[in-house]
Amino acid sequence: MSFFVYLRGVSAGVCVGTVMTLSSPTPTFAQSAPPAVAQPTTQPAPSQTTDEDEERKRRLAEPDFTLVNLPSTALLPRHGGNFRLTHRFLANLASGSFTDHLGNLFGLDNGAVIALEFRYAVISNLQAIVHRSSLSKTIMFAGQYDAIKQTPQWWSLGISGIASWEGTNNFRGTESIDDGHDHEHPEGGAHRSPSLGAVFSKRIGDRMALYAVPVWVHHAAITLEGPRDTGYIGLGGRLRLTPRMYLVGEVSPRIGGFAPGIQEFAFGFEGRAGGHMFQLTFTNAVGTTIGQISQGGFADTLYLGFNLSRKFF
Secondary structure, eight states: OHHHHHHHHHHHHHHHHHHHHHHOOOOOOOOOOOOOOOOOOOOOOOOOHHHHHHHHHHHHHHSBBSSSSOOOOOOOOOEEEEHHHHHHHHEEESSSHHHHHHHHHHGGGGEEEEEEEEEEEETEEEEEEEEEEEEEGEEEEEEEEEOOOOSSSTOEEEEEEEEEEEESSSOSSOOOOOSOOOOOOOOOOOOEEEEEEEEEEEEETTTTEEEEEEETTTOOSSSSSSOOOEEEEEEEEEEEOOOSEEEEEEEEEEEEOOOSBEEEEEEEEEEEEETEEEEEEEEEOOOOOOHHHHHHHHTTTOEEEEEEEEEEE
């Protein structure tokens, strides 16, 4: 009897222990979650015109330092250089037949007036220019200061000042006396012409650039008879037809003083290839310096030519 009582006691204890074990909550261990990492939010930057964009537009609309003969306001970086070669073939395409012109390759067999030019940016915005033309062995020394750069405002202009001093016969010989009387040049003497001017430009996006170039030239006359000073206003423009092709034109009417012949005009087509610019030109004059432009062109005359330039920056 006591044995059975013992077994019942053991069984009851086992059952109670089992129930307590099953009913006890299973202990859990809290695990700390890793800290949340803030994800960067990428938002498109507001559309703004940067200096680099403006420089790109300027170079597309104004890729060279001249039109055909007139100066432009293209900026030359400090210590940068630019070389230019010009040819003006001497056959008059406005007279004669197409067969005649084809026979001498549209003037290539008739010789040419050739000019070489190099410009160098001594400091920022200041260009030193040396130009030598085979026409009367003329050398021109010039300086151009790019005073004001065009900004994005619609009313803004680019403005440069330019001054030059040129002389025929490689500046050799004695200049004639300026005493109110006419004097003959000594044999082999040089005719010298200083000039002052300005270049006003207006770029329209990256497609077009327009120019006005008022210039005063002292002693513009090759002969010493009559008025010896000349004022003219060069007007021109450049239109970008394709990413690399341009149409360019200019005319330089005289506004007073010595004005032989008719006003100089020129137009051409040009292509850009890296740092090179090639321009096929048609002009009514063969002069390429500031003083030679003041001497005008010839009526019923059209000369074929070309300009080739290379940038070094």
